[in-house]
Amino acid sequence: xxxxxxxxxxxxxxxxxxxxxxxxxxxxxxxxxxxxxxxxxxxxxxxxxxxxxxxxxxxxxxxxxxxxxxxxxxxxxxxxxxxxxxxxxxxxxxxxxxxxxxxxxxxxxxxxxxxxxxxxxxxxxxxxxxxxxxxxxxxxxxxxxxxxxxxxxxxxxxxxxxxxxxxxxxxxxxxxxxxxxxxxxxxxxxxxxxxxxxxxxxxxxxxxxxxxxxxxxxxxxxxxxxxxxxxxxxxxxxxxxxxxxxxxxxxxxxxxxxxxxxxxxxxxxxxxxxxxxxxxxxxxxxxxxxxxxxxxxxxxxxxxxxxxxxxxxxxxxxxxxxxxxxxxxxxxxxxxxxxxxxxxxxxxxxxxxxxxxxxx
Amino acid sequence: xxxxxxxxxxxxxxxxxxxxxxxxxxxxxxxxxxxxxxxxxxxxxxxxxxxxxxxxxxxxxxxxxxxxxxxxxxxxxxxxxxxxxxxxxxxxxxxxxxxxxxxxxxxxxxxxxxxxxxxxxxxxxxxxxxxxxxxxxxxxxxxxxxxxxxxxxxxxxxxxxxxxxxxxxxxxxxxxxxxxxxxxxxxxxxxxxxxxxxxxxxxxxxxxxxxxxxxxxxxxxxxxxxxxxxxxxxxxxxxxxxxxxxxxxxxxxxxxxxxxxxxxxxxxxxxxxxxxxxxxxxxxxxxxxxxxxxxxxxxxxxxxxxxxxxxxxxxxxxxxxxxxxxxxxxxxxxxxxxxxxxxxxxxxxxxxxxxxxxxx
Numbered sequence: 001x002x003x004x005x006x007x008x009x010x011x012x013x014x015x016x017x018x019x020x021x022x023x024x025x026x027x028x029x030x031x032x033x034x035x036x037x038x039x040x041x042x043x044x045x046x047x048x049x050x051x052x053x054x055x056x057x058x059x060x061x062x063x064x065x066x067x068x069x070x071x072x073x074x075x076x077x078x079x080x081x082x083x084x085x086x087x088x089x090x091x092x093x094x095x096x097x098x099x100x101x102x103x104x105x106x107x108x109x110x111x112x113x114x115x116x117x118x119x120x121x122x123x124x125x126x127x128x129x130x131x132x133x134x135x136x137x138x139x140x141x142x143x144x145x146x147x148x149x150x151x152x153x154x155x156x157x158x159x160x161x162x163x164x165x166x167x168x169x170x171x172x173x174x175x176x177x178x179x180x181x182x183x184x185x186x187x188x189x190x191x192x193x194x195x196x197x198x199x200x201x202x203x204x205x206x207x208x209x210x211x212x213x214x215x216x217x218x219x220x221x222x223x224x225x226x227x228x229x230x231x232x233x234x235x236x237x238x239x240x241x242x243x244x245x246x247x248x249x250x251x252x253x254x255x256x257x258x259x260x261x262x263x264x265x266x267x268x269x270x271x272x273x274x275x276x277x278x279x280x281x282x283x284x285x286x287x288x289x290x291x292x293x294x295x296x297x298x299x300x301x302x303x304x305x306x307x308x309x310x311x312x313x314x315x316x317x318x319x320x321x322x323x324x325x326x327x328x329x330x331x332x333x334x335x336x337x338x339x340x341x342x343x344x345x346x347x348x349x350x351x352x353x354x355x356x357x358x359x360x
Numbered sequence: 361x362x363x364x365x366x367x368x369x370x371x372x373x374x375x376x377x378x379x380x381x382x383x384x385x386x387x388x389x390x391x392x393x394x395x396x397x398x399x400x401x402x403x404x405x406x407x408x409x410x411x412x413x414x415x416x417x418x419x420x421x422x423x424x425x426x427x428x429x430x431x432x433x434x435x436x437x438x439x440x441x442x443x444x445x446x447x448x449x450x451x452x453x454x455x456x457x458x459x460x461x462x463x464x465x466x467x468x469x470x471x472x473x474x475x476x477x478x479x480x481x482x483x484x485x486x487x488x489x490x491x492x493x494x495x496x497x498x499x500x501x502x503x504x505x506x507x508x509x510x511x512x513x514x515x516x517x518x519x520x521x522x523x524x525x526x527x528x529x530x531x532x533x534x535x536x537x538x539x540x541x542x543x544x545x546x547x548x549x550x551x552x553x554x555x556x557x558x559x560x561x562x563x564x565x566x567x568x569x570x571x572x573x574x575x576x577x578x579x580x581x582x583x584x585x586x587x588x589x590x591x592x593x594x595x596x597x598x599x600x601x602x603x604x605x606x607x608x609x610x611x612x613x614x615x616x617x618x619x620x621x622x623x624x625x626x627x628x629x630x631x632x633x634x635x636x637x638x639x640x641x642x643x644x645x646x647x648x649x650x651x652x653x654x655x656x657x658x659x660x661x662x663x664x665x666x667x668x669x670x671x672x673x674x675x676x677x678x679x680x681x682x683x684x685x686x687x688x689x690x691x692x693x694x695x696x697x698x699x700x701x702x703x704x705x706x707x708x709x710x711x712x713x714x715x716x717x718x719x720x
Contacts, residue, residue: 044545045538100502104495128548135464135544138498139537142460145505146533153526159519166513173506174396177499178405184495185404188488
């Protein structure tokens with residue numbers, strides 16, 4: 001596939017900020033999807049590409065931003081177009097992961113819109129349309145996976161970059177899928193094992209969302225083991241804090257900000273750290289109520305309020321806020337000794353605040 | 361990931377036959393999966409790897425055999441280890457495709473055993489176990505996809521081989537997914553449009569199963585456009601014939617040979633060429649019966665017998681046999697002018713017979 005890099009050619013690291021990264025990544029994605037559509041010549045493909053393009057609108061682009069930051073942190077200066085294309089490839093992979101995640105969780109909404117399997121099932125809900133929606137959404141996810149690879153392979157990487165990046169991407173994929181599997185196994189089987197919830201968090205979020213994108217960006221700049229270790233020291237605590245914030249937003253967030261119902265996680269019976277803490281601190285009556293309510297597929301707002309009251313009474317909500325703060329501090333401290341460029345350190349400090357204090 | 365090629369190092373093209381290819385590919389797959397398991401250190405990963413290894417046992421390995429044949433056809437002589445590893449990567453990708461295919465078709469059996477989503481759902485069937493089985497099977501498929509890529513990237517390809525093969529693999533993935541999407545859309549909406557069924561066939565099977573594996577093998581040997589075109593001239597008619605045989609086996613095959621129930625395709629309402637031919641040749645009464653029976657999720661053997669009687673009475677079954685034979689002849693004729701090695705031509709002729717006259 002012919003590469004289109006014109007749109008990113010004007011970026012230089014000097015003017016780098018998250019907004020610019022988002023815009024450049026979006027341009028790469030739009031151009032790529034337009035090419036996919038053009039090449040296929042199949043009417044049906046148009047529908048899939050449109051769906052995927054709509055789905056990808058409005059994401060936070062945190063992984064692309066971290067990829068570019070990792071590259072900048074490790075002193076990357078030339079070859080920004082390739083970095084942006086690799087970053088776009090990670091965003092396309094993330095679209096795959098989210099589409100399949102929504103199928104597994106049977107979620108109705110994502111980013112304020114119906115999930116892909118719901119859109120494909122159409123307005124007339126019956127067994128046949130639901131099955132079609134499910135199967136077609138599995139496929140749209142698969143296509144996003146295949147296309148993320150295609151973006152990667154058309155990134156004009158040097159052999160050294162390819163070799164470093166491909167093995168990191170292989171690790172990242174296996175890690176996030178293992179994390180997802182652990183999460184799926186834990187869903188609906190509530191446990192007070194806080195460590196187990198943190199292990200899922202580490203694989204599914206901390207490594208996937210923060211550590212690996214930073215590593216991949218740093219590897220593109222030819223980073224050595226010391227820089228990679230510094231990425232990890234910052235990324236893992238921040239990533240855990242990011243997921244803990246996500247857990248809180250799933251229960252306390254404003255649907256206007258988060259774009260998803262604050263009943264979804266509770267109805268699905270997500271065994272978050274918040275739930276595990278409440279179960280381990282609760283008295284037998286509180287634990288019994290939690291076990292009855294969390295995972296109830298028809299839980300209503302009154303039930304959710306009762307759960308929130310138990311989270312407050314057991315101190316679980318406050319404990320999670322403390323855990324977020326501890327991890328935030330740890331991430332920021334790791335930057336003190338990190339062999340990163342000054343601009344990157346400033347940006348990573350800002351990002352640590354956004355990632356842990358966000359509302360969406 | 362460290363590459364293990366010892367087991368394939370003793371193969372030389374001189375002793376090449378399908379049995380040797382199958383054995384070498386299986387060894388690469390077993391070693392790779394053992395490494396995945398070892399590296400993860402997660403108990404849960406063991407279960408996934410075991411499942412995938414069991415699932416992959418007993419496949420026909422037609423794509424790996426064709427990859428090696430394509431390489432041999434184009435005069436490939438050195439670097440057989442890399443070719444076998446790429447072939448193994450295609451087989452791993454095929455495991456992904458089948459696992460997701462079974463989810464989309466809601467099939468119960470594959471290769472004589474329960475499908476992956478059924479195994480994961482366990483023996484106690486209820487809404488929750490079914491959902492877990494479905495989600496976990498989507499993930500096992502995703503892992504197989506990711507791992508097929510990892511096998512590919514550790515195949516020690518030269519830059520020229522990489523560049524040729526990666527773009528062919530990108531095409532192959534998009535084609536098979538598009539074919540699958542067209543198939544899914546057509547399922548349950550019976551039509552007498554024979555050409556439409558042949559388009560699905562071309563994307564989903566002819567290109568994916570026969571043409572692309574041959575192309576990929578030939579590209580590994582540095583084949584030029586003439587050789588690639590000769591691969592296509594042989595592969596597309598043979599691939600169509602292969603799928604038409606599959607359609608017949610889905611309705612007339614012996615479950616002992618095929619490993620899958622001969623009610624599955626009919627119950628799922630697969631809009632095969634066979635069905636389209638019967639609908640276009642049938643009188644109104646026959647068409648109405650077909651529309652009532654094909655796609656009935658609780659169709660029994662008596663209903664299937666009635667469908668088979670209509671396939672016979674309308675001449676649809678015989679017409680499909682003729683189509684298979686025409687395409688078989690066309691594939692074999694294409695070999696007459698193909699710039700392939702003599703050994704490859706002999707093997708490809710044999711394969712054309714096996715692929716079109718098989719019982720499983």
